[in-house]
Each structure stands twice: as structure tokens, then as C-alpha cells.
Amino acid sequence: xxxxxxxxxxxxxxxxxxxxxxxxxxxxxxxxxxxxxxxxxxxxxxxxxxxxxxxxxxxxxxxxxxxxxxxxxxxxxxxxxxxxxxxxxxxxxxxxxxxxxxxxxxxxxxx
Amino acid sequence: xxxxxxxxxxxxxxxxxxxxxxxxxxxxxxxxxxxxxxxxxxxxxxxxxxxxxxxxxxxxxxxxxxxxxxxxxxxxxxxxxxxxxxxxxxxxxxxxxxxxx
Numbered sequence: 001x002x003x004x005x006x007x008x009x010x011x012x013x014x015x016x017x018x019x020x021x022x023x024x025x026x027x028x029x030x031x032x033x034x035x036x037x038x039x040x041x042x043x044x045x046x047x048x049x050x051x052x053x054x055x056x057x058x059x060x061x062x063x064x065x066x067x068x069x070x071x072x073x074x075x076x077x078x079x080x081x082x083x084x085x086x087x088x089x090x091x092x093x094x095x096x097x098x099x100x101x102x103x104x105x106x107x108x109x110x111x
Numbered sequence: 112x113x114x115x116x117x118x119x120x121x122x123x124x125x126x127x128x129x130x131x132x133x134x135x136x137x138x139x140x141x142x143x144x145x146x147x148x149x150x151x152x153x154x155x156x157x158x159x160x161x162x163x164x165x166x167x168x169x170x171x172x173x174x175x176x177x178x179x180x181x182x183x184x185x186x187x188x189x190x191x192x193x194x195x196x197x198x199x200x201x202x203x204x205x206x207x208x209x210x211x212x
Contacts, residue, residue: 017203027140037202043123043156045202047194079194081123083156083187086140 013038016092021046024088028054033080035090042084049077122205126197127152127190136166136191137182143171145180156184 006012016035023031023044033049055071127149136146137158144167147160159181165174 014207017206018199034199036197036199037122037126037206039122039206045123045126045192045197047197047199077189077191079192079197081126081190081192083184083189085185086188 010040013042013090016090019092020048022091023082025082026086026088028056029086030054031080031082038090039084042087042090044082044084044087044090045080046082047079049080051075051077121154122202122209124152124154124156125205126192126202127156127158130192130196133193133196135160135193137187138189138191139182139186140188141186143174145174145182147179150179153184156187158182158184158187158190 005015013035017037019035020032021035023033023046025031030052031046031049033046035044035046037045051074053073055073056068057071058068059066131149131151133149134146135149136144137160138144143165145160145163145165147163150159150161152158159179161179163177163180165171165177168175
């Protein structure tokens with residue numbers, strides 16, 4: 001059973017090994033890539049990585065509440081070590097539990 | 112205990128040790144990117160680089176004369192590794208075992 005194998009938070013990451021994962025980082029950065037290794041600090045080694053950097057530009061003197069323009073920069077890297085202190089979350093691009101593509105990792109059901 | 116992580120994070124430490132004398136690109140948290148030959152690494156993932164080159168030299172002219180450097184592990188954001196020298200299968204197996212390579 002898929003659910004019974006998830007006991008601790010790191011189990012979810014262990015099940016993501018050799019799968020394409022989505023990683024949210026500090027500094028408005030996101031990565032997608034194939035996860036090959038991690039450790040207890042959440043240091044990661046990933047391959048075939050695409051990084052997305054959100055650059056938010058708030059126009060000078062613009063009235064409060066005016067939407068800021070968001071520029072998105074993307075770049076690709078073949079093999080990347082990511083230091084764990086910058087990692088906010090790691091998730092699979094599809095639901096691990098029901099294998100749908102709802103883009104969420106739902107908690108194991110307790111029923 | 113199923114997660115038998117080494118307190119020193121020795122899996123990734125071992126990976127870096129196998130990559131000594133390879134060319135890597137270290138990106139720091141202040142957005143400075145330095146390419147150089149990895150000379151040594153320690154348990155904190157502090158890194159010593161030789162024959163360094165700063166990617167955007169125009170923005171960092173004070174780095175032009177620097178030929179080698181020591182980088183404190185905590186200021187690193189990424190390290191771009193030479194993929195041909197990384198055995199991904201070995202990494203995944205070692206990570207599942209929670210043991211160093």
C-alpha cells in the first residue's frame with residue numbers, strides 16, 4: 001500500500017528519488033529536476049534542472065495596491081547541488097497518493 | 112530507525128570528494144558565480160577552488176586578480192557539477208540506504 005510506506009516527512013522525499021520533482025527555494029526561486037540524492041539537511045543533487053527566478057518589480061511612486069510587474073527568468077543546468085538551507089519545499093509534480101495530476105501531495109488518509 | 116543519516120551529511124560530502132580536480136561552478140547567495148577546479152572540500156561543504164573565473168567579471172571587477180579561493184559552505188546556493196562524473200544510480204542507492212557512497 002502506498003500510504004503505509006509514508007511514515008515520516010522524509011519518506012515522501014525518498015519516494016521521489018529518480019523522479020522529477022518541484023523544489024521551492026528562498027529568494028523567489030523554483031526548480032524542477034530529477035532528484036538523485038538528498039540528506040538530512042535537505043541538500044539535494046538534481047539533474048536536468050530548470051530554474052525559474054521571479055523578479056518582482058514594484059514601480060517607483062506607484063500607488064499602493066497597484067499590481068507589481070513580475071519578470072520570470074529561466075535557465076537550465078545539467079547537474080546541480082542545491083544547499084539545503086535554501087529549500088522551502090519539495091514536491092512531486094503529480095499526486096503521490098492517488099497518482100492523479102492534481103498537483104498536490106495529499107496527506108495519507110487516516111480512515 | 113529507518114533514516115540512518117550520518118550527522119555530518121557524509122553522502123554529499125563523499126560526492127564532492129569524488130569530484131576533486133573537476134571543474135565546477137559555485138553560485139553564491141549574493142549571486143556571484145565562480146567557475147574553478149575543485150581542490151578540496153570538508154564536512155561543512157566549505158570549498159577550495161583553483162584557477163577561478165568569475166562569470167560576470169564586469170559586475171565584479173574586484174575579483175579579476177583572484178586566482179584561487181576558499182568558499183564558506185554556508186554562503187553557497189548551488190554548485191553546478193560535471194554530470195559525466197556523477198553516477199546517479201549510485202547516488203540514489205546510497206541515498207535509499209542512508210549511507211555514504
